Amino acid sequence: MPHDHHHHHHPEVDLAGDRRVAAAVGVNILLTVVQIVAGLFSGSLALIADAVHNLSDALSLVIAFAARRIARRPADADMTFGYGRAEVVAALINYVTLIVIALWLAVEGVGRFLNPVEVEGWTVVIVAGVALVVDLVTAALILRLSHDSMNIRAAFLHNVADAMGSVAVVVGGTLILLYGWWIVDPIITLLISGYILWHSWQGIGPVIRVLMLGSPDSPRIDEVAHTLCSADGVADVHALHLWRVQEHRVALQAHVVIEDTAGMDVVRADLKALLEDRFGITHSSLELEGPGAACHDRALIGSG
Template sequence: MPHDHRPDHDRSDQGRPDQDRLDHDHGGQSRSHHGHHHPQIKEGDRRMQAAVAVNLLLTAVQIIAGVISGSLALVADAIHNLSDALSLIIAFFARKIGRRPADAKMTFGYGRAEVVAALINYTTLIIVALYLAAQGVERLFNPAQVEGWIVVVVAGVALIIDTITALLVMRMARDSVNIRAAFLHNVADALGSVAVIIGGTLILLYDWRLVDPLITLLIAGYILWHAGREVGPVVRILMLGAPEDTALDEVITALRATEGVSDLHHLHLWRMQEHETALEAHVVITEGTDPQEIKDRIKAQLFERFAILHSTLEVERDGAGCKEAPLIGH
């Protein structure tokens, strides 16, 4: 039976937030929302399967062409493309696991499966980029002959496939760190293909063989920059860090300013999963204040101002609670 994140004040009729916005299931999605978007979920799964298929086909073509032409940049782009295909596979299964409801083993649900998948994908991407960088440096000192036409043609095909793949997952990328990672990888692949096309053209026109390893290093550098920028928020969620889009100081100020609240301590703010923020705190109330009324008031404020739906509040009487407790943490 689904748990209810609704603030206690939501249970009567006056001045209450829309129940559909608050009545959530174990996965952090509203029951009406989940049911309404069931066809979209299936469509999203089909799009990801198609993206995986075209990426695996492209990877095979690029590797064969890279070996025949002697282009390290083309092989580098193929390896990157393979990592994208694998990341899409991981993202696909993590997406399915993340839709499972909470149970006795995972009382918060399985939503973090997508965050874990994103961390795996970014870590793998960093390793691949470091390997490509090492290969590029080695080829700088030992440049090899590259067949420019093969490089240009195959990279052109890759650019088309990468663009198609990005379009397949672009819509889903807006709401999922997992799918967004796969989408941005394909954008990076498309840019890499553009770089390879430019390099192949320069080899054809001027026989600049060093341009191949130089472009390989540029692709590796871009991958490292991209993965390094995106992995931080993923680690933040897994480390139970406070959400970047919620100002903790503002939350504390708002709670302390609530009528009847004299103090606040043992506060924690974190994401249970990517789109569900949670808060717990000890709230010290003044003498003569109704504890339930304070809870209702605080939960309403947390929802209306900060979109925090899941809150756990322990109410203490002034002078009878925790002694010398820190404001944040234990």
């Protein structure tokens, strides 16, 4: 069974997905405006924190929308691998932006501890309740798209985080109403900030790995090397490079020492078919070498 799945663009599916992303952007921007106005009116920093996070989600969806369209462009002389990595770059921008926002919220939350401000609890509870509904609607709109794109998946997880933040703000507003605990507001702000940082740290790693041409988690490079070395007519494999061109496309480059140069073309075709059938690798560059013409540097990885 191939370890990698190939995702082809279907115009009708792409158009429907674009409409879902556009709808998600619209409701998040509207919610952000309402939350910021309500936060300023009520004096709730936690509500403004939730609004800023919602705004970041709306902006991330705008970037995702643009990246989806760019990614569909065919390969050309400038981008010979195509434009699929536009979504990976967009995901990196989104995560870095989230980290900056989370740090800003943390600073503001600490400031509120030092200079407490009275908060209007009813406004906080009502607006955060509306925000929770909008977050869930947004998550539902992009749930299906999130399965195939790390960029959309990041936006989806952000909305889930927003929903959790809204629940926390509702709880905080309720405690303010019942007990007058104003200190709850900056505490919740710091919790939201901490959660955004944790979530961003978890998400940015795989994005950087793709951009750094890191090998995929599956297939593993030792598994691929063993499969190539075990193939008929192959004596050795070295200068092996395995990386993700984009999220769902793995590429391979290797020097292969063959036992008999007379069957070179057959061996190459068989190896390419093996890589596609076993691992789903459709882009492979194999340099075949005879036993007497092999490279002096025979390191498996890091040469060639």
